[in-house]
Structures are given as C-alpha cells and as structure tokens.
Amino acid sequence: MPGDQSIFDHLPSAAQDRAASAPSAPRYWRSLEELAGDETFAARIGDEFAEGADEWLDPTTRRNFLRLMGASLALGGVVGCSDFPEEKILPYVNQPESVIPGVPSFYATTVPFCGFAIGALAESHEGRPTKIEGNPDHPASLGASNIFMQASVLDLYDPDRSKLVTDAGAASTWGSFLDTLQPRLDRMRDSGKGLRFLTRTVTSPTIAAQMEELRKRYPQSRWHVHDPTANAGCSARQGGAPGRAVYDFSKADVILSLDADFVFSDVGSLVYARQFADGRRREPGASAADHVMNRLYVIESTFTLTGSMADHRRALRPGEIPATARAIAARLGVAEAAGSTSFGNLDSFLDALADDLKSPRDFSGKLRNGGVGVVVAGDHLPLAVQQLAYAMNQKLGSVGKAVRYIDPVDVQGAHSIESLTADMAAGLVDTLLILGGNPCYDSPADVRFTEQLGRLSTAVDSTGHPANFTAHLASHEDETSFYCQWHIPELHYLEAWGDARAFDGTASIIQPLILPISAASRSTPEVLEAILGRRDRGGYEIVRAYWESQWKPVNSDQTPQTQEAQATRPTTQPHGADPFEVRWQLALRQGFIQDSAFTPRDPGGAIPAFGPAPVVGGSHEDWDLVFRPDMGLWDGQYANNPWLQELPRPFTKLVWDNAALISYRSAGKLGISDGDVIRVTSDNRTLDVPAVILPGLPDQTLTLTLGYGRVRGGHVANEGGDVVRGYNAYTLRTSTSAAFAAGAKVTVLTGERRKLVMTRSHHAMANLPGMVVGGEEGPLKPDAIEHPGTSESEIEIKNRRIVRSGTHDDFRRDQDWVTKLGGENEMRAKGLSRDYPGRKIHLTIYPDKDNGGWDYSKGYQWGMSIDQTSCIGCNACVVACQAENNIPVVGKDECAREREMHWIRIDDWFGSQPGGSHDDATDEPQVIHMPVPCQHCENAPCELVCPVGATTHSVEGLNEMTYNRCIGTRYCSNNCPYKVRRFNFFLFADYSTPTRALQYNPDVTVRSRGVMEKCSYCVQRLNRTRMDIEKMTVRLEDRAGALESESPRKAAALRDEIITRQKEMLAQLQTACQQACPTQAIWFGDKNDPASHIAKLKEDKLNYTLLDDLTTQPRTSYMARLNNPNPSLSKTKRPT
C-alpha cells in the first residue's frame, strides 16, 4: 500500500520489516453511514453540531417572537436589579450525633435487581439519598455498580409514583383496605380457598418465611411467581438443571459462552465482568511475555456486550445453538452427546474451539499448567443445553474451579402465572394479591392474564358489590393497577426494610435511608404481615424478628436452621452485649450477612442422553425472533426513568425508543434501512416495528427488545400524555417462546417510517481534509458494502488511529507497536524516531516548562487512563456521571438535534476482527468500546478561543469550566477536536419539580440555560479529598510539633504516619465513572507520583492519546485493545 510506504520509509529496516508484517490496520466506524462514506455523515463531521442544532426550530411567529423578547427584556431588567434572594436556614431541632451538616454519610444497603441482591452504599446528604455506589465488601458488587443501580435513586424521587391507596380509582386508606380484606380472610380461615398471591422472583428469606406461614395458615392458598426476565442470565436456574451455576472466571483460561451475556445481563454480572477483565488485564509495565490472557469464544443469536468482548464470535440463528452445543460436547467427549459431530461450515471452528477448551495453551504454545476451560450457557436455552454445559464442564474439570453449583437461590415452591390464569378462568380464584411486578404488561401473550384479571375485578355478586378482591402493590398506577380494584403504593428500596439474597446466596439487608415520601406506601413484607394478622408491625420489626428467629439456635443447643445460622458466629463479642444485637448491627453496617453464601453441592443425578438436537427454524423463508431485555429499561420497570430512557443503548446508540435489530444482509434482502417499519407475524399475532441494521447479527433473525410500549408508564414513559414509546414485544412473546420464537413472517410496510434517534454519529471525531496526520492515510471508500441510500463521497475520511487494536501477537512482536501505529510524529514525541534517535521531540509551538510554560511537575497532576481491553461498554459510567454531576436529560427531539448532555459518551467502534478482512466487518465485526470524556488537554484548544475566560487551565492540569462566566458563544465546543463539550440550549435542568431537586448533588452547580458544560474530572471530589488531606496534615503536624520537645521519636513516627495517611486518602479518591466501572477500565489519580498506578499506566507501552498529532497533550489517555485469538483460527490474510 503506498500509504504505508510513505509513513514507514523513515524507519530502520528492522522496524520496517515489523511494520510490514503487522496485520492490516483494521478500519473502525461507528455507524454504517460512516463506513459507507455517506455524504450527510461526511458533511456532518465538519460541523460542531448537527444541522439545525443551534437554530430555533420550533414554530415561532413574529408576534410571538416579539412577545417573548419583550417578556425576556422585562424579566432581564427585573433580574438585573434584584437583591440577593432571601434564604432560610433550618437547623435540626435535635441534631443526630452522627450527622455533620454538609458532610455526606454513606450507608450500606441492598439494591434488588431481578429479585436478587446487589450490595450498595447510598450517599446521604442530611438524610436525603443522592447517589448509589457499589459496596466494595459485598460479594455481588465488589464496589462496582450497573446502570440500574445508578438510576434507581432517581426512581425514588419520581413525581409520578403513586401516593395513595385507591379503591376502584377513588382515594382510600391502608386501614380500609385491610378492613375490606379481613372478612374474606376470616371466611377462608384454615382453608384459604381462592386466595392467591402473585409476585416477582423472591429471594428474600423474610418473605419466604412469611409465605411459609401463610401456606400453613391457609393451606389451599397458592403463591405464583411471574418474572419476565428471570431467564436473562447464565446461572442455569431452571428446575431439573444441575443447580444454580456460579462462575469464577478468574480461574478460567478459555471461556465458551453459548448465548450467555454474562458480563451484563446476569444478577452476578458485576462480579463476572470483573473476573473476566482481571483475566485479560496486564500489569502496567509488565513485559508482553509475562502476560497471560484468557480467551473468550462467543456463539450467540444477537449482539450482546459479552459478544463484543469475544476473541472469536459467531452469530448463529437461535435454533442452531442447541445443535452447536451438542457438536461441541461431542468433540469434548461427552458420552451422552456422542454421535454426529459434524456441523457444516463451522466444523473447523468447532474443532479448534474444542481443542482449546480441552487444553488451554499459553502464548508460546505450551500447555498451561492447570489451565481450565469453562462453558457458560444462557438461562433461556433449553434445559438440555444447560445440562450439556454441565456435562462439558465436568469433562473439562472446571466444576469446583471455574464453576460451582449451588442450591437455587430464589425461593422455590411457587406456581406459574399460567396455572394462575387457568385457575382464574376456572373460577377458583376470588382473592388475588399482586405484590410488585406488572403482569398485565409483561405476561406472556398466550396466557391472556389481563383478560382474566379484568373479569375477576369487575364481577359483582347478587347485591351488586364486587364479588372478588384484587389488589396491586406497585410504585406507579400502571397497566396492572388499572385492572385491579385496589392499588397500594409500593415503597422504594431506599424507603423500606427488607432482605434479599445475592447471586451466590449471600443474604443482604435492605436498609432504608429516608422515611417514605408517601406515608401510604407499603412494602411486600408489610402487606404479607398484615395479612397474617399483625397489622402494626413495620418493616424493621419484621425483618429483625426474622433474623432473630434464625440466629437464636446458635445460642441454644438446637440445630441451626440455615446455612448462615451456622456460618456467622461473631468472633468477638463485647462483654455483656446481646449477641443478636452485635450480629445484627454488623450485618447492617456491612450490608450483608457474612459467610452466608451457599456452599457448593454435588449436582449428582444422571445426565440424560441427548439425541441429535434438531436444528429448528433454520428455514430461509421464516424468521426467528429473539427477545431480550432492553439495555436501558430492562423489562419495562424503568420506563419512567429519564436517565435510562436517554441512555444511548450499546451498539445502536438508540435513545428513547426500541427497534427490531436486523442483520445487514437481511435488511438488504428486504430492502429496508434504519427506521423503516416492518410487520412481524408470529403465531397469529402481529406487531409493527421499526428496524435498525446492526452488523454482526445472524441473518433471518430479528432481535426484539422488551421494556417499551408502556401504556401507563408515567409522564416520562408516555411523554406527559398518552404517547406510547416504542413497541411492546411482550405482545409477541408467549410462554413457550420466552426467549426465541421460530417461524415468524416479516413483511415490509412500504413507505412507513418511524423517527428513531441514534446518537452513534453524534459528536464524531474525524479528520478534515487538509489536516496532515500520521497513521495510514488514504480515503475510506465505500467499497465493502452497498448501503441503501448512500453515495460516494469526495471527502476523504482519513484513518487517524483513534482506535488502536490488535492481537497479543502484534504486541509481543513489537512492544512499540501502539506508538508506531500513531505515525512519525508520535514516534518523534516518544523518542522512537530514526531521525532523532533516543530524543523526545517537543512538537508544539507552545512552550514547555523549560521555556516559560507551566511546570506540571509539582503538586498533584491529575490524569485518567481508559483501558479498551477491559471496557465492556455497559454504560454504568454514563449514568454514574449523570447522577454525580446533575446532568439533565433533554428528550428525544433534542437528542435528534445532537443536544444530549452526557459528559461521557461511549463510542462503539465497529471494525473487522483482528486479521480479518474488511468484507468480514459487516458480518463478523469486532466492537471496541471507547468511553470519551473531556480529555483535559494540557494545550487545550477550547481555552484559547473563549472570549471571557470561562474555560481555563488549573495548576493541577484540569481544564476548568466556570459556568458563571460563560456567555454561551460556543467557540470552545467548536474548537474541541474531541467533541466533548455540551451546551445548555434550553433550560434543561429541572428546578421546579420539588422531589426531583432532592436528588441533586449539592456539591455541583445545577446549570442554567445558555452555558457550556463538560467533564470536570469530578472536581468536587478532588477538592474534597485535597481539603481532607490538608486538614489531616495540619492537625497532625500541630500535634507532632507539640510532641517534638517531649519525644522526638514519637514526633518522627507521627510525621511518617502523616505521609502514609496522605497516600491512603489519595488512593481512595475515585471519579464517579471510575467508581461505577465493573471492570476497572477507568483509572484516575495523581500521575505525578511515580509509584501510583496511574503513572505506571501512562508509562505503559499500550498507552496512547487520541488525535495525538494535534499536540493537545490530553490528560486522558487510552490503552489499546488487545485480543487473544486462537492462532490456529487466525486468518493469514495480511496485506503487506
């Protein structure tokens, strides 16, 4: 390639040889428009914002305009002359001892996710929870959090939450609810005939005990469970499977995922993602040869975040996956799967995979000592596949190492919603209590639950009174409340006492931080307790009493009732303290009960023989449907959460909507493009959905996401009225096709389009013609794909090496590989240039510190490093940043105009797999997640152009944004090559909703209209830590000074302690994004301290900065993505 020549011809011959043998530089794009060089895209990257972003597009007449102008002039005058606004101070009447006003406190609590516990620390400002962080000690969190945990704090303050108990829509009270229910309960005393409960997945030991008591008191009552996303994970939780699988990926050398999204969708994902990333991470500075890296194979039916991390990924139609699993099992020698092992064109891939699983090898090709492979199967796959996975793990010897099997964690013994509905139709139900969940929205379409519930609720007896009793406990008056007679507001977990178990069985206490916002709200344990006749007991007493009953036997000679009753005997007890009280307080402080995880059990039992698994739905005419929870709204329960609605979904970057994801080739066959509406018919049910093309999906397969199409979701979900956002995939989902449906038909509704907003082409970093850059130059022509509606563009999009990715092979062959990718300038800057051997050339015209520039070698110098090998693209950092920094949401229309406000965006770069060709990229792409916050350039282009000095540079290297100075010229954002600045085009911040204001972080300004904002490196956290360190230092130095005359040795020891403490306090400093990250891909710290982790990361050979050729000297740098493909599978096609 001539382009290559021009760059590398300066190199010494050895380097040239290496460069020549380097794999083809994959090209990366964020959207198909970009790949195709679409005109509109190319035109757009030159602009600061999308066309029209800075225009007033709403229809405004001249008359209206004058009226508004007049009003604003008048108001401007009034505001200009106003006095300081009067403010009140309301001190406590009786200040709690532990509260220091102005200093937040953190409490351990538990976030229920899919019914399972994830430990959290809730930040409380004078009793007002503002932010959720992961609990570093909790086995399901390890300090990390996911988008749902981060966003859940906003749910607490949702103004749409129901506030009253209602009876047939009319306001009522908790008391009259119970008084109405009591005569019925009295009538069914000792039988419970017709009494039914419907809940979501329950792991709470307290609720389990209550259900048990109810069953004893009302033997004929029944408990049903319906949870639409119970099978979204990878833990083999179906009945009959070998038990609940708990993985330990830190011990796995080769991982095969069969349609299992273990890094995001499982209730243990935070831990799995960390273990997985730890298994790939390289200690900064360690030599390439010393590095060991796990290898991930993914075979899946849609694009998951796990798939994006794969070293080898194959997209198969859902019906083909069981047969593939069997073919692999046969290759591994699982006796039950013996027989035909051939799987057509996948054979060579499966051979290599099976070989690798059996005998993991290190980079030199030697067998890894004690290396182990593990197979992970998705929960939604047929039971047979999960048993096969178990058999394979047995064969591989990973059971007990990389995977263990435990008893089911969710409480067993409940019946299904199908049997409930059948009983309702048969007239066997007259009292139905739906505790949580929203079955009228999310129950299987074939069950017709809503119809039966409506009949039950509206039936009247001979006197004209309601014949039946239906009640719904829920946070909102939703679809199900509408069909129930009674509605009871449900407490948020930050308002309620409760407990739950984590993915490994660890019991965790849900501790409230705030009194209920509506006094009418109740929790599930409170409702059940009232039904058991103990109306006056609150949540605290219920949960406490349960654990007291559990822990009692420890002190007597009785046999302990549960595993944790045995395990958690406190080792030290204050003399005379009540032993229960000691343990209880410890559990509350920690947030979980120590050592209460379930112990592995012997799965035992024979594995049934597997017949040849049929390939179902493989027809070329029919379509397969894949149902997946939305990666924002999940099953729909977060539909009224604006942070999650506006969260750009991984891969598509779709906001405020869902779409049917379709492969590039299938879309071409149908002749559709993004936003075109197709009609899906499955099992005589039809649904019209807009399509979005996503590379890397199997053909003839549509991925439909759950969670949208809410009819009664709230103001956010329904745009303040009765607008239904997105489509409701539950209307196609039946009880037999919860995860997949085969045999669907798809027709194109010609001419019908839906407006979808995808932010994937927003804020694009790209080259402009005329910029001289390093790296591979040359136009990116639309030679690979024929994208509908695109044309060849004259504008060249040069490859600026924004994304640097390669195989571990590349890195081992040349440690300077990442720098060399950056081109001659970068090599000069790092002293690698042949022209100036060993000399680091200062490339900018700005002075360095020796020539009068600022000396960045003193004090704290903040820096951030983002590891693309670890980043799974889960968006936790985006929501965490939003919660920490009071970032507003703007709505769908404003997003369409590129006005979204997130301070950190995740660019998902698609490219061909390492060693793969450009043509593969649309079928089998590799995806690299790149979180992009403000880069905090030392030579920041934005600072130079601000006319009012609103954006300036701090001594510690921060690019500061001062809102009160900003006059909104937007020159800075225009001059930012990374496109990380966000402008408040309107008054996006919500000052008016009283409960909304409670969530705001009091340490960060709530920005008004007309000011620019951007990532501040969480300067409020930096300042707080710096001040805490300084306060500690001067206080202890005072004490050391006083000690000096008494005992110089003690004084010296104290001075040493000051240094130690300073380091400790600094080490605890984390930005919000770093703290949330499940894989520790984001690292932040003082890069001036050579011993710090961040300094080592910055010195590492994989470290590079974005758009390095601009010599902006960013403080945020990136670690190149490393993959670890199987050498026997790598394609040898390498251009020279």
Next chain:
Amino acid sequence: MAQLFHPAMNVIAKTSIFGVVILVAGAGMVAWNIEKSPYITNQGQIVHQPIPFSHEHHVRGLGIDCRYCHTSVEDSAFAGMPATKVCMTCHSQIWTNAALLQPVRDSWRNNTPIAWNRVHNLPGFVFFDHSIHVNKGVGCVTCHGQVDEMPLMWKASSLQMEWCLDCHRRPENHLRPRDEVFNLHYSAEQDPKHPGATQESLGQELKIQYHLLPRQQMQNCSTCHR
C-alpha cells in the same frame, strides 16, 4: 446661504462632546460604586431574625466559644447552625418564661426547626468551605468581623469575588496561628508567642507551615466554582 448655527454654538458643541464623555464615565463610576455598595451587597445591614439573638451578649458577655453553636465549622463546608436543643441546654434553665424566647420553646415543643434568615448568602455556583479556612489559620473575625460587637447580626464583608480574591492572592495578610482562629481580638503584633512579629512576617511563616497552595492555584476557578 445664511449661517445655520451661530458661532456661539461652538461652545455648546464642545461642551456637549466633552460632557457626554464625562457623563458616560460618570454613569459608569456611579454604577460601579452602586454595584459595590451595601445597597447591592447588603454589607453592614442588619438581617432581622425570628429571635433577636445577640452575639454581643452571648460571645462577649458570656464568653461562649463560636464552636459551641457552630459545631461543624472545623469539619464541614457548612459551619453549622445550632439545633434547638443547643439553645435549650441553657434556656430550659434560665429565661424560661421570656417572651423573646417563645419561638425557641415552640420549636422544641412542636419539633419544628427555627427558620433563621441567612446573613451570608453565596450564589449557588460558589462553593465556600469553612473547614479548610479555619484549619489553615483564617480567623472567624477576618470574614465575619467583630461578631462580639453585633447585638444583631449583619455581614461585615461584601462577599464579592474581588473580596475573596484579595485574600486568595495575599493570604499572608490574614493568616494567624491555628490556636488563635476563634479569638476575635487577636493581633500578630501583640502576640506574646511571636515577639516582634508583624502580620506580614508571621503570615509568610504560617503560609509555609500550613502548606498553603501556590498562589496561582488559589486563584484557579475550580477552587471555588464547579
């Protein structure tokens, strides 16, 4: 054509040209001064409170330390306002029937906070931290004035940015030993522990001893704005 303007008009023309300049400059000066005057800043103006609490009486008369009521001043950004219970430690014993203290007793009885009017009110985009100033040797009196001479509370300083920066640029003019922070009558010149010291010399010494940030960093925007 006859002359349009009488020669005497020259004087008027010249006067008005200069006059306009003077007028504009004058108007600017007036605006500048109004902006900095107590009319805008409320400096030195009594803020009325639900209870006419006298710092003069409690601090000078009774000798109560600042931290007895403003408990969090050494640990938090917010100095802290006394909980009703703090008032009641004494006033459940003395002046138990005083009419002036009725709001305190009401607050205690009804468990409702006393709504004090804020005297020192910073805009929402300014983040002042009491604890760091107090720990680094900035006395209460430096910003709040002779509180022990205020029968009713007013703000002694303008709290304008210029006033903040004045100290952030030259902190040595205001620093004092950490154990003298709560002393409202401290003077470096009369400090027996530092004989012969001036505020300037002592301040320079303390600036190093208390690790004050470099001058440039003290003026960084993000020090106060974020």
